[in-house]
Amino acid sequence: MTLRGGRDGPPGDTEETLHADPKGVLTGIHFIDGDHAACEGALAAGCRFVAGYPITPSTEVVERFAARIPLVGGVFIQMEDEIASSIAILGGAWAGKKVMTVTSGPGLSLMMEHVGLAVITETPCVIVDVQRGGPSTGLPTLPAQADMMQAKWGSHGDYEIIALSPNSPQECFDLIVKAFNLAETYRVPVFFMMDEVVGHMTERVVIPAPEAIEIVERKWTQKKPGEYRVFQADDDMVPEMVKAGDGYRIHVTGLTHDDRGYPAMNPQAQDKLVTRLVNKIRANRDKLVDVREDGVEGADVVVVSFGITSRVAAAAVEAARHKGVKVGHLRLVITWPFPAKRIKELAGRAKAFVVPELNMGQMVLEVERAVAGKAAVISVPHAGGTVHEPETILTRIMEAAQ
């Protein structure tokens, strides 16, 4: 696991690596599905408050959390809807907890206003989306990867978020720990973009010992109430945080605000705040990029995939190699921010990119943007309901190699 260890604390704060609280870690070898593994990962990451609302195919995550949390020490509450769930967790975060909510497409749509609130109030939280076919009620029990653009752009206004796409139950565990650590580091909502197949497939999941799981805590301020400003950012563009009840008498608002947290209704304040909110992620794009590459150097064709589709694509890539095609595979583990720089580098060398995804062509738009006409970009869309046939992807790889 590559985690951003330690803390970027204020001067005097020693760099220390924190490890998981053993109470939440079920160390051992398990045979569980992705939904259950994501819950265990959240507990290992230190998540102690979850608010959720039942929705297929994500419900098992909160069911397990509801069963596990009483003896770990924390709270689960099933709220009256996803709107409530998505803001209850923000309250929990300002009370000092690591927090998560869990949903699928229709619920994610309802949560969008609070994605914006989390962004503008810089509230660390993890939003798990076990994707199913849409639009609307769509295919509740069947997979899709069609919420990728909604995760990036779904709330109004301009902002940046982080999103991760696991492709196995093991990754549901490992990467959700990373998702929490990133949420704490950058104080943004982090989307955990599972899908129905990853959520419901059962595989071996190894949960490490607590001391092998690195944990990041948000930067708690060491300033005194008189000198602390709730949204005054450090050089890394991330403000130090306090929690309600600590005596700082903070004001937190969804309005555009100054570094005291007070509403500031003017273009200067808007420019300062929105620019920082966007740049704290954009400036760290290179650090955030997480791609897994297989034979992309020197490849004529590069398959770009993420989540469950990466496993199908891997089979197609193998088959193409047997047919003599020089094909590489680049898997997006962090989907947002998009690794445009890396794709751009490859675009000068590969002649084509093949982008299979369980939607009608979302991340392919990012690939096209990065490639900027220097290579062919071939979309392999799929409306969802099942995964691609490897042959479908193989056919497009073979066409691309011509």
Added chain:
Amino acid sequence: MSDTDLLELEIENPVAPYLRQERLPHIWCPGCGIGTTVNCFARALTESGMNLDKVAIVSGIGCTGRVAGYLNLDSFHTTHGRAIPFATGLKLGNPDLKVVVYSGDGDLSAIGGNHLVHAARRNMDLMVVCVNNFTYGMTGGQVAPTTPIGATQTTMPYGNFENPFSLPFLADACGAVYVARWTVYHVKQLAKAMLEGLRKKGFVFIEALAPCPTLYSRRNRLGDGVDQLKYYKERSKIVNGADTKDVGLTFQGDIIVGKFVDRDRPTWLDAMNEHYSQHFGEKYVPYGVSHGQE
């Protein structure tokens, strides 16, 4: 006594320490009743003797939604209608906090209505102050779920024909353990209700009727803020313990005020701790009670 004399005497407004002075003047119109409720709330805080570092206030959106921003407490100005679920998360995240939701009738009972009924049902340990001015003030005077039949609003230009909510009845029916209604004419009683609310454990709902002279009164030719206070004075009837079925409001009709409900039942957190203690026995460490409350 002139202002100069007051300055020489160094008399400070007793409410001043509770306000973020640097944020004044506030946005409310002359004659608006929201400020009066804030004054009552500050007095209730004083009386309560509570550690104000442990009191958090949460507002939604609207004129009353700005209250959080003026109070010198940990304060959260959230999204429209969602103050209650934010407050729920804040309370469950740190049960040591006394969490007060302070918002308007449109915010709490229209867009936020679902959260209001469920928080009351759960007996979430929150004190909700609902300033009811019968209108959407911030957006220019549209019909609200509380607008009496017959009152004119911009989106009911020929008079409202929708049946309004009686908020105390709603809160009572959903399970609130403390329900009161006062007007901003009844400042002593309102402050006392807020004090009782701060000391009460469980879901507290206090409705404060307040004039909106700019939009509600003017559009209905009801005069200014003072005229509305006169109306409150003349037509209010104090009926403590009144059956909330009987406290519905009509356009410029009688107003039943008082403390309607004061009962006890376990809060959501107490019920959870009690239940898990029974289920798990000694393995279960009750959540959020180790530090004690108040």
